Amino acid sequence: MEINPDNMQLFGIGAIKINATIFYTWIVMALLTGFSAVITSRLSTGAKIPRWQGVLEVIVSFVSGQIRQVIGRDPWPYVPFLGTLGIFILVCNLMEVVPLYHPPTSSLSTTAALAVSVFFAVPFFGIMKNGLWAHIKSYFQPSFFMLPFHIISEVSRTVSLAVRLFGNIMSESLMIGVFLSVVPLFVPLVMQVFGLVIGVVQAYIFFTLATVYIGSSVSIHGE
Amino acid sequence: MDNVTIVAVVSIITAGATIVLGTLLPAYGEMKALIKALESITQQPDASNVLSRNLFVGLAMIESLAIYCLVISIILIFTNPFWNFMTTAGGK
Numbered sequence: 001m002e003i004n005p006d007n008m009q010l011f012g013i014g015a016i017k018i019n020a021t022i023f024y025t026w027i028v029m030a031l032l033t034g035f036s037a038v039i040t041s042r043l044s045t046g047a048k049i050p051r052w053q054g055v056l057e058v059i060v061s062f063v064s065g066q067i068r069q070v071i072g073r074d075p076w077p078y079v080p081f082l083g084t085l086g087i088f089i090l091v092c093n094l095m096e097v098v099p100l101y102h103p104p105t106s107s108l109s110t111t112a113a114l115a116v117s118v119f120f121a122v123p124f125f126g127i128m129k130n131g132l133w134a135h136i137k138s139y140f141q142p143s144f145f146m147l148p149f150h151i152i153s154e155v156s157r158t159v160s161l162a163v164r165l166f167g168n169i170m171s172e173s174l175m176i177g178v179f180l181s182v183v184p185l186f187v188p189l190v191m192q193v194f195g196l197v198i199g200v201v202q203a204y205i206f207f208t209l210a211t212v213y214i215g216s217s218v219s220i221h222g223e
Numbered sequence: 224m225d226n227v228t229i230v231a232v233v234s235i236i237t238a239g240a241t242i243v244l245g246t247l248l249p250a251y252g253e254m255k256a257l258i259k260a261l262e263s264i265t266q267q268p269d270a271s272n273v274l275s276r277n278l279f280v281g282l283a284m285i286e287s288l289a290i291y292c293l294v295i296s297i298i299l300i301f302t303n304p305f306w307n308f309m310t311t312a313g314g315k
Contacts, residue, residue, distance in 0.1 A: 004302075171293055
């Protein structure tokens with residue numbers, strides 16, 4: 001049984017091999033960029049807005065509202081990064097109902113890449129907001145000896161972000177595979193519905209945790 | 224028993240023990256967190272948004288431990304490195 005979509009090679013020319021992870025990531029990316037480009041190409045501010053613009057506005061205002069609740073300040077510097085992260089993971093997980101689709105998030109390389117981007121975004125936003133010196137000083141709070149613990153916590157939460165998403169999505173597709181070989185009817189269907197719930201919850205958790213990390217780095221002590 | 228059988232037996236038993244302990248204890252922790260959160264929501268229904276978000280974050284933290292155990296047991300069963308080593312290179 002294949003549990004890693006990295007090993008499923010779909011096609012390739014010579015040394016360039018395109019595996020399932022890359023291919024389906026491209027598909028999700030193309031879907032998201034295509035939809036956004038088409039919708040934002042004819043925006044209107046009149047009384048009657050296009051139907052799809054309303055959908056996009058609901059999504060964006062939900063994301064910015066969530067970020068505002070957690071960070072407690074103007075969310076707009078963080079909406080592009082965090083919103084893209086959340087919507088990408090959500091679409092990756094939800095497209096699992098499509099036949100022949102393997103979610104890219106069930107590969108540890110994808111989730112590790114997402115977690116690493118959060119790992120670099122945390123100091124980036126902290127330095128953008130508070131300046132370099134204040135951000136470095138926050139590693140030495142409350143005393144100098146806390147430096148190794150701050151570093152350990154940064155690394156370990158990156159690892160846990162990656163492994164949590166990977167483990168949930170991978171185990172769910174694995175479970176569907178196992179159930180398909182045991183009971184081919186009805187039970188895999190229920191598992192798929194359950195898997196949709198898991199996918200939404202995991203996307204929300206990844207988004208919320210990234211927001212919390214960035215928020216804690218942006219609003220350091222004494223504010 | 225030859226070496227391959229020993230590796231198989233130990234891997235299977237360890238996978239089972241991992242999944243048992245790794246779901247039992249995080250489930251206990253999640254239970255306590257959930258009880259406290261529900262009590263707090265019934266006492267302060269206005270704060271239910273903040274409470275449930277913090278509950279989600281905390282549950283995700285606890286749950287990641289269970290997920291570690293799940294990943295380890297899945298590795299032990301499906302892509303066992305020791306089994307592969309024994310059957311290919313050194314398991315004579």
